[in-house]
Amino acid sequence: xxxxxxxxxxxxxxxxxxxxxxxxxxxxxxxxxxxxxxxxxxxxxxxxxxxxxxxxxxxxxxxxxxxxxxxxxxxxxxxxxxxxxxxxxxxxxxxxxxxxxxxxxxxxxxxxxxxxxxxxxxxxxxxxxxxxxxxxxxxxxxxxxxxxxxxxxxxxxxxxxxxxxxxxxxxxxxxxxxxxxxxxxxxxxxxxxxxxxxxxxxxxxxxxxxxxxxxxxxxxxxxxxxxxxxxxxxxxxxxxxxxxxxxxxxxxxxxxxxxxxxxxxxxxxxxxxxxxxxxxxxxxxxxxxxxxxxxxxxxxxxxxxxxxxxxxxxxxxxxxxxxxxxxxxxx
Amino acid sequence: xxxxxxxxxxxxxxxxxxxxxxxxxxxxxxxxxxxxxxxxxxxxxxxxxxxxxxxxxxxxxxxxxxxxxxxxxxxxxxxxxxxxxxxxxxxxxxxxxxxxxxxxxxxxxxxxxxxxxxxxxxxxxxxxxxxxxxxxxxxxxxxxxxxxxxxxxxxxxxxxxxxxxxxxxxxxxxxxxxxxxxxxxxxxxxxxxx
Numbered sequence: 132x133x134x135x136x137x138x139x140x141x142x143x144x145x146x147x148x149x150x151x152x153x154x155x156x157x158x159x160x161x162x163x164x165x166x167x168x169x170x171x172x173x174x175x176x177x178x179x180x181x182x183x184x185x186x187x188x189x190x191x192x193x194x195x196x197x198x199x200x201x202x203x204x205x206x207x208x209x210x211x212x213x214x215x216x217x218x219x220x221x222x223x224x225x226x227x228x229x230x231x232x233x234x235x236x237x238x239x240x241x242x243x244x245x246x247x248x249x250x251x252x253x254x255x256x257x258x259x260x261x262x263x264x265x266x267x268x269x270x271x272x273x274x275x276x277x278x279x280x281x282x283x284x285x286x287x288x289x290x291x292x293x294x295x296x297x298x299x300x301x302x303x304x305x306x307x308x309x310x311x312x313x314x315x316x317x318x319x320x321x322x323x324x325x326x327x328x329x330x331x332x333x334x335x336x337x338x339x340x341x342x343x344x345x346x347x348x349x350x351x352x353x354x355x356x357x358x359x360x361x362x363x364x365x366x367x368x369x370x371x372x373x374x375x376x377x378x379x380x381x382x383x384x385x386x387x388x389x390x391x392x393x394x395x396x397x398x399x400x401x402x403x404x405x406x407x408x409x410x411x412x413x414x415x416x417x418x419x420x421x422x423x424x425x426x427x428x429x430x431x432x433x434x435x436x437x438x439x440x441x442x443x444x445x446x447x448x449x450x451x452x453x454x455x456x457x458x459x460x461x462x
Numbered sequence: 463x464x465x466x467x468x469x470x471x472x473x474x475x476x477x478x479x480x481x482x483x484x485x486x487x488x489x490x491x492x493x494x495x496x497x498x499x500x501x502x503x504x505x506x507x508x509x510x511x512x513x514x515x516x517x518x519x520x521x522x523x524x525x526x527x528x529x530x531x532x533x534x535x536x537x538x539x540x541x542x543x544x545x546x547x548x549x550x551x552x553x554x555x556x557x558x559x560x561x562x563x564x565x566x567x568x569x570x571x572x573x574x575x576x577x578x579x580x581x582x583x584x585x586x587x588x589x590x591x592x593x594x595x596x597x598x599x600x601x602x603x604x605x606x607x608x609x610x611x612x613x614x615x616x617x618x619x620x621x622x623x624x625x626x627x628x629x630x631x632x633x634x635x636x637x638x639x640x641x642x643x644x645x646x647x648x649x650x651x652x653x654x655x656x
Contacts, residue, residue, distance in 0.1 A: 141637065143637070144633065144636055144637035144640055145633055145637075150633075175644050175651050175652075176640055176641070176644060178644075179640055179643050179644040179647060179651055182589075182593050182643075182647055182650060182651065183593060183608070183612050183613075183643065184612065186586070186590045186594075187590070187593050187597060187612070188590050188591075188593075188594045189495055189499075189613060190494070190498035190499060190507075191491075191495075192494055192498075197490055197491075197494075200490065200508060200511060200512075201483075201486060201490070203512065204486070204511075204512055204515055204516070207512060208479070208482075208516070208519060226477040229476065229477060229523075230476050230477065233475070233476055
């Protein structure tokens with residue numbers, strides 16, 4: 132087959148659909164008149180399309196099936212609808228607010244020359260303005276109602292002081308770390324880190340990973356990956372190494388291993404050094420939101436698990452911003 | 463008085479749940495067809511349908527009024543179905559399915575070759591079955607494009623927007639899918655059984 136025929140045959144599908152430009156249509160047609168092989172190919176493709184058009188059986192369901200489906204869907208919608216009084220009030224409030232905002236939008240649409248505002252996003256500043264004005268109106272009444280403490284300091288002012296202290300304090304860097312890390316570090320003060328064993332529950336229901344430092348149970352109450360963590364599971368044998376996101380970790384037992392905090396960057400340990408034969412190590416990585424270059428790069432290679440884990444093994448832990456390393460005996 | 467689609471969408475946006483039922487009524491067959499063709503499984507298709515309409519209900523406020531509602535529903539349904547199949551494959555079924563698909567394809571080719579003597583087996587029901595099986599034997603990417611273009615009648619641009627890929631990719635996938643179908647149904651194509 133000549134090069135020209137190859138080029139033409141790539142266009143045949145579009146030629147049949149008549150989606151080529153007029154010039155291309157003429158070009159292909161003139162070639163088909165001259166080349167029997169390509170003409171045969173075009174005819175065959177056209178016949179295939181006709182076969183599909185005339186003989187393909189589309190799946191169909193009975194009316195009873197659709198009736199059952201609609202009923203189930205209705206039930207699911209109702210189930211997902213607010214149930215408690217508080218939720219119902221919240222839902223009604225949200226709906227009314229939305230309707231109010233929709234009316235405002237329509238009013239603005241009417242006032243402004245038609246076509247000027249067509250996209251809802253463009254009126255968002257107006258919504259924000261209305262909300263801000265309402266907040267300003269309501270705020271004095273709310274502040275009057277709030278109690279003051281014995282120093283005469285207003286509760287809101289106290290809240291502000293506490294928030295400021297937590298957010299901008301440089302002496303307490305732990306306060307800027309997420310809940311899981313914080314709790315682990317608190318625990319380190321009272322226990323031997325290498326011996327701490329924690330039971331990771333499969334039940335993940337609330338927002339952030341939390342640790343009950345009083346007991347020995349560490350409950351992942353949400354998918355840590357969604358909170359800016361990656362949990363990578365590694366094994367020393369490179370053939371079997373694989374990282375996994377938190378959802379795939381069904382381990383019940385994780386052992387805490389302490390990271391050295393001193394030394395030059397080139398002396399930082401790598402994940403490989405933490406591994407012993409036949410053991411898994413679970414790394415709790417932090418940094419998706421902190422914009423670490425290394426982690427972003429590995430995130431891109433996330434789909435290539437094998438390569439990812441192999442590279443991950445030799446990367447200094449410090450570079451990856453690994454906050455905790457867990458060595459698990461049995462995963 | 464029957465409400466127009468635009469009115470139904472506007473009402474649904476404003477929290478009127480009664481507007482959902484007519485929209486479901488209008489699009490349920492289309493969504494079922496798509497879900498069934500992509501997942502190739504009745505139970506999975508029902509799950510995809512449920513998820514699609516729930517998503518329509520929950521995300522209706524994000525729908526841009528300048529876009530076509532039908533294309534939006536198509537996009538949700540196709541993506542739900544594709545995600546469903548991908549999740550299913552991820553659950554360790556990938557190898558099994560690939561092997562099964564290869565076997566199925568080989569078997570189909572054998573049966574078509576055997577039964578394609580147009581003088582002996584000219585029955586249309588048989589042909590219908592083979593054509594349907596041939597489409598089902600295509601890979602997920604190729605099957606999706608064929609379904610959207612050949613059976614749903616969407617343009618290349620619409621498919622590209624639904625699948626979030628370029629028009630060139632859609633054209634290329636369609637071309638390869640047709641070539642593969644031609645190979646699978648060669649005896650019928652050669653015999654001109656149309």
